[in-house]
Amino acid sequence: xxxxxxxxxxxxxxxxxxxxxGTIAKLLAxxxxxxxxxxxxxxxxxxxxxxxxxxxxxxxKLLTELAKDxxxxxxxxxxxxxxxxxxxxxxxxxxxxxxxxxxxxxAAIPGxxxxxxxxxxxxxQPPGLVADGRDMGTTVFPDAPVKVYLTASAEERANRRFxxxxxxxxxxxxxxxxxxxxxxxxxxxxxxxxxxxxxEDAVELDSTGVSIDEVLRKVLDLVQERISP
Ligand code: DC
Numbered sequence: 001x002x003x004x005x006x007x008x009x010x011x012x013x014x015x016x017x018x019x020x021x022g023t024i025a026k027l028l029a030x031x032x033x034x035x036x037x038x039x040x041x042x043x044x045x046x047x048x049x050x051x052x053x054x055x056x057x058x059x060x061k062l063l064t065e066l067a068k069d070x071x072x073x074x075x076x077x078x079x080x081x082x083x084x085x086x087x088x089x090x091x092x093x094x095x096x097x098x099x100x101x102x103x104x105x106x107a108a109i110p111g112x113x114x115x116x117x118x119x120x121x122x123x124x125q126p127p128g129l130v131a132d133g134r135d136m137g138t139t140v141f142p143d144a145p146v147k148v149y150l151t152a153s154a155e156e157r158a159n160r161r162f163x164x165x166x167x168x169x170x171x172x173x174x175x176x177x178x179x180x181x182x183x184x185x186x187x188x189x190x191x192x193x194x195x196x197x198x199x200e201d202a203v204e205l206d207s208t209g210v211s212i213d214e215v216l217r218k219v220l221d222l223v224q225e226r227i228s229p
Pocket of ligand 1 (some may be wrong): 017039040100103107133184
């Protein structure tokens with residue numbers, strides 16, 4: 001694959017929670033043999049560190065310092081991303097509900113976002129990167145040759161989450177899930193720092209009622225068109 005301005009190419013996949021971007025990003029990175037950046041995991045790790053250290057989640061200054069010094073590492077084991085905070089494996093812990101809520105707060109702080117910016121850019125290594133998040137195409141990799149903004153209706157996203165939780169034996173109400181999704185969308189879209197929004201040059205794909213294979217095929221077509229072999 002060719003470089004962009006001497007830098008390895010990046011495919012950015014942004015969109016709201018539950019749009020399927022994590023699944024698509026992983027499949028795409030595997031298909032292209034590109035590295036994968038799960039930027040949400042970075043915000044989640046920062047949030048978990050804050051909870052562990054009992055830092056007040058409204059103290060922007062302390063949280064910014066914590067993000068600057070964050071000792072987080074990503075490894076891949078049997079094709080799965082593993083997240084390490086200091087020397088502990090926090091892969092499962094960062095997905096807990098209380099961490100999701102805290103991550104959404106921590107991610108709204110401009111100083112935290114600035115502190116984590118270069119770490120995200122450091123993932124751009126040959127032969128290329130697939131970056132999954134909210135502001136990958138707008139702020140972190142504005143020069144990415146392929147930008148996708150993946151959406152799905154709030155109802156579809158709530159249904160998907162409901163099915164996932166049922167499979168895990170967790171009982172929740174669909175209506176509560178739908179409310180949570182709408183609240184998180186509003187928080188992510190309305191914050192001042194890097195709000196969730198499609199980049200001007202992003203291709204918007206709606207995955208409502210569309211299979212994962214079909215979405216993946218569309219993104220692979222874009223990669224073929226825009227990143228010359
Ligand atoms: O994608 P996720 O659910 O793992 O993200 C966790 C939180 O981090 C979510 O509230 C949105 C936020 N986030 C962000 O603000 N910017 C990103 N690039 C990725 C995630």
